[in-house]
Amino acid sequence: MGALKLGPLELDTPVLSAPIAGFTDSIYRRTVRDLGGCGLLFTEMVWAGGWVQGKIEPDRLDGVTGEARPLGVQLWDREPEFLEEGARRLADMGVSLIDLNFGCPKKRIMGRHAAGATLLRDPGTIGKLVAAAVKGAGRVPVTAKIRLGPSVAARTAPAVARSVEDNGAVAITVHGRTADQHYGEPCHLAFIGEVVDAVSIPVIANGDIRDAESAVRTLAATGAAGVMVARAALTRPWVFREIAAALHGQTVPPPPTAREQKALLLKHHALLVEREGDPRGTILMRKFACRYIAGAPGTHAFRDAVARAQDSAEFHDIVERLFPVDDASLSACVADTALVESACG
Numbered sequence: 001m002g003a004l005k006l007g008p009l010e011l012d013t014p015v016l017s018a019p020i021a022g023f024t025d026s027i028y029r030r031t032v033r034d035l036g037g038c039g040l041l042f043t044e045m046v047w048a049g050g051w052v053q054g055k056i057e058p059d060r061l062d063g064v065t066g067e068a069r070p071l072g073v074q075l076w077d078r079e080p081e082f083l084e085e086g087a088r089r090l091a092d093m094g095v096s097l098i099d100l101n102f103g104c105p106k107k108r109i110m111g112r113h114a115a116g117a118t119l120l121r122d123p124g125t126i127g128k129l130v131a132a133a134v135k136g137a138g139r140v141p142v143t144a145k146i147r148l149g150p151s152v153a154a155r156t157a158p159a160v161a162r163s164v165e166d167n168g169a170v171a172i173t174v175h176g177r178t179a180d181q182h183y184g185e186p187c188h189l190a191f192i193g194e195v196v197d198a199v200s201i202p203v204i205a206n207g208d209i210r211d212a213e214s215a216v217r218t219l220a221a222t223g224a225a226g227v228m229v230a231r232a233a234l235t236r237p238w239v240f241r242e243i244a245a246a247l248h249g250q251t252v253p254p255p256p257t258a259r260e261q262k263a264l265l266l267k268h269h270a271l272l273v274e275r276e277g278d279p280r281g282t283i284l285m286r287k288f289a290c291r292y293i294a295g296a297p298g299t300h301a302f303r304d305a306v307a308r309a310q311d312s313a314e315f316h317d318i319v320e321r322l323f324p325v326d327d328a329s330l331s332a333c334v335a336d337t338a339l340v341e342s343a344c345g
Ligand SMILES: Cc1cc2nc3c(=O)[nH]c(=O)nc-3n(C[C@H](O)[C@H](O)[C@H](O)COP(=O)(O)O)c2cc1C
Pocket: 018, 019, 020, 021, 022, 044, 045, 074, 101, 103, 104, 145, 175, 206, 207, 208, 209, 228, 229, 230, 231, 232, 337, 341
């Protein structure tokens, strides 16, 4: 499998890093970029209406202007004028691609704002939102990210995908669960396949991909043109290079050694402290640190302690005492995605 074309944007490899609110900031993206193998990275989702009306100054856009490309930014809203203006501003910032979120199952987004996955009930409205963003984006390609539907009883994804395509989006990402399924059961790959059959734009499959083998299996089962990874990459940010190698027919590289993984963790912390100061940087680092090696045997004590680290000195002390130095245990680490969700509560 080679490059993936998203309208005018050509990705070297069809492996994408998902938007993850609270995690995929510029420092996380730098870590992923440095490790290689990822075709396109996304920011966290940004509230277009809040930004356009001046209610928020989105710190989720920090770093976007100066960062390497390709870089995608994700917007969410249910008002066409806000998505149009948000897309126009992002195009002016020179982003590579603008994604629209129609999959968020969070109560605040679905309920109070009637956005995210609520919109999956209404393919026509989604079409208008896509058309507005495409108008604002000009030459910058627009994509959408959806779940299979708002509920198991309403699997609207094929109709939504057709509306997304008809209104000018260049690709669609499908997370293989409905909004009411949260993460409770495995992804339904056959239903992602139904979306692939419904449209001619590339479909990117998402959900439960944790390594090269699950990526290859997902592509074979769905017929999708690419894959997107979220939770597993919080534990193993080098997963992209493993998947990319497998898709390009190369030998899957070994994970970084325990010493290299420890260095990655310390560098991530140092960058956060440089940006945020201490103890704020350390406190922000807790959620990353306890996900880094979730699933590796014997790492419980490290996670427990690091989730309470109060400042830089304590963080370093915990890493020195409790981060495993044993390559065998860390290479046995298969990202435990359920654990990743609950790693720090
Ligand atoms: C903590 C968390 C935050 C997320 N934030 C976003 C987001 O901002 N935008 C989005 O489209 N999806 C978001 N997602 C969903 C993921 O991008 C992805 O669709 C989902 O986790 C399934 O992929 P995975 O099995 O690889 O984790 C989030 C998921 C988690 C666990």
